[in-house]
Amino acid sequence: MKDIIQSLSESEKNCPHHIAVQHNHEQLTYKELNQYSNILARMIQETDRPIIAYGHMSPFMIVAMIASIKAGCGYVPLDTSLPQDRLHTIIKKMNPQFLINTTDENIEQFELNVIDINTIKNNTCELTFESKIKADDIAYTIFTSGSTGEPKGVQISYKSLNDFTRWMVDLNQLGEYQQWLNQAPFSFDLSVMAIYPCLATSGTLNLVDKMMINKPKRLSEMLDEAKINVWVSTPSFMEMCLMLPQLTETKYASLKEFFFCGEIFAHRTAKMLLQRFPSAWIYNTYGPTEATVAVTSILITEDILREYNPLPVGAPRPGTSLILGHNDELIITGDCVSMGYVYDEIKTNKVFKKANNQRAYHTGDKAEQRDKQWFINGRIDFQIKLNGYRMELEEIEFQLRQIDCVKEAVVVPIYKDNKVTQIHAVVVSNRPNHIDLTEQEMTRDIKGALKEHIPEYMIPKKIHFTDKLPLTVNGKLDRKKIAEGVN
Template sequence: MKDIIQTIIENGKNFPDQVAVKHNDESLTYEALNQYADHLAVILKDTKSPLILYGHMSPYMIVGMIGSIKAGCGYVPIDTSIPQERVVSIINKIAPQYLLNTTDAQLHIEGPSIITTTALLNVDGDSPIENSINDSAIAYTIFTSGSTGEPKGVQISYESLNLFTNWMIQLNQLGLNQQWLNQAPFSFDLSVMSIYPCLATAGTLNLVDKTMINKPKLLNQMLEETQINVWVSTPSFMEMCLMLPHLTEAHYSSLKEFFFCGEMLAHRTAQLLQQRFPSAFIYNTYGPTEATVAVTSVLITEDIIKKYNPLPVGIPQSGTSLTLTEEGELVILGKCVSEGYVKDKTRSEKVFKMQDGQKAYYTGDKAQLKDNQWFINGRIDYQIKLNGYRMELEEIECQLREVDYVREAIVVPMYRDGKVINLNAVVVLNHVEDHMDNQTITHQIKKELKRLIPEYMIPKKITYTDKLPLTMNGKLDRKKIAEDLLK
């Protein structure tokens, strides 16, 4: 098994002048990445607490990751879009000695010593630093939303990170020195899917920032200027990008591989992408942050698209096993499973167990095994009860996408006094005839839905929009959609 840090050190020797990380006009070669990571490791060599990494898409965020792992302390990434109150909450829980600020902004945060990128350039000594982290040490901690409002810090060991990276390298069919696209902010673990597999195969990591996400023309410009080979994103981000008319194999012949994670890959999205890039490798993957990004994969082929709707998430990586509880909840077992939530024994004990001598994580996802393929059937907590009927919101959304008029859809339960009183849908339309108004389209959609689902599952009201809002991580922003419906 490849050791990530050792491989990146070797890449610095074998490909010193190759660009390792690029964001707009800012870039770092493999030689510079290793040099600055060594400088940071010198500063961190005696610390016992994780490094806080603060910034957005700066290449120096990658320096912080490599340097902190080399130093053996690991890191906690915090994106600039995260609210100040949440930043303070994370810092209070971690109690870090150091914070690397990769932005130009002055940070007024009590506690950690602030390291600037300028300071990294001026550390004395250029002797290479060997990797001092051991397999059981925490490589990174990523904070996810908690149901109580308090974020949960998911701790991932260096061994788990190595196992995941090596699995991704095996899936990658393009080999060394590829141009990778990373859409996810570093505080979202989907970014791990591009960072380490890219750097471990001497590729160039091209960073998409939030400005590009909000202005697809800027993204298109970046794609025009960079011959991207490997694309890593959420399905929702791809759905937005498919609205770019030139996103086709004919126009972007270099784009040969896609990896999706973080959400369900809609059948129609996969079908359209496969039509536009018929010779590309398209992977649908699944996994929670608590099990090191992703644990299953399937290569989406024309046969898979014809046979399954919704699409499978595939089979687990080697060394990972999946089981179901009597209620149909998916349980993940293996070394990929997190060490638990940082300083949060109560919440850790609810979902992390030991089972058959292995670490196990109870996902809260409903799943089934069919034709030796795993399928995710929504969240246990996305099940609602309306007029005595239990139903899955994601099932209704899936059926809405089967209607010809509908490109994308979200179903939102409307509550009164804590009880669901009806369902509303927010829909992005495909092209429709000019003479059809919204009332006519709604009638046609509901008529089509009656063929697909029971009448009690059909949304009472359908609202139309040009595009669905995304969170900073590139997922559909269900909370904002619900809030907008209440206005």
């Protein structure tokens, strides 16, 4: 496969008027995407610092990304949902020369060169631009939450991005010119799983904004109009969408492929999705931001569902090796591993090492290998101690999800003086199946079922019931908000 920029040039030549990116009624063809990114690359070509791509689901965010790769400087995607202090922290750390503003907001407070959409559009001359990026150059830097409260900038090289894209293109069973759905904001690296494989295969990238996430009816309308073929999202987003009874193969015959990453893909969710879309290819993948989105995959089939619960995350992709370290911590090695955290040598040295003469990342995830498949068994730092007992919150959540009257569950530790004194569970019940039961009766049934599988000390002290669990802007469970509602 050609690299990303070469693929775009080929698409401009072979299908110039094919839609490359669309959001609501805003569209860019492959010719427009290539031309606008050439224009912007020319504007920023002298900088040696990453640009800031600021916005939500504007197609011009993709223009900014491609332009920065062509210019060889790379980009930092920042979503409009990020708090102002976080934006300022990231921008101060990166010290960029340019910010590409794809919104209608006035963002002069950042005090740097701001280029808006109209500046790019008003430059009407057609031009070519020879891509300057090299394999080891940083293509993008995505900021993730840090345990100290300060975000960490994960740097991914152009080679790593191309290797990941090739792997995704190989996994894709549908070929070129497909309609791809991207649920994740661009500041979340799950979006990379949709953006570059789609563009590398002359597909159309359909962007789901936060309004659609909050109003499933809007999403339903988009699915009707776009005839989506390939779906990329978090499992939590899919769980929300499965509440739409019309989300079936009968209604959406074009929807043939699903990719999930970012969090645990629950067995129950996978089973329901396969029942709704029996002809579809459904992939469970795993990987941290620090290893270029995803490093393992498995095709979910009836046989896999029958054999495994919880589900495996699969086998590693080419060029990547997985090994176990102390306390069964998963260590990822290979070219997929990030160049480290930007301007943060201490944090980089803590988790980025060398193994077998290759870059290695210590994930903090507990893992095991069985039947040539890898399984993730929670986080090392999700361990808590309660009354001297060490326990994994995710193990309790898994057992909760196996109970018939539980649809979804999150376990929250309750702290007093920085010490865990209790654990509570927040549960979405499987109503109307259990509509006749009171919450007190369901609590009794849930605790009784848990006693059959886990020790008494791991059973939540209280169980809170809710209609739905909140999601973050990235489509993951918002554990912080859930905990705030309990404490």
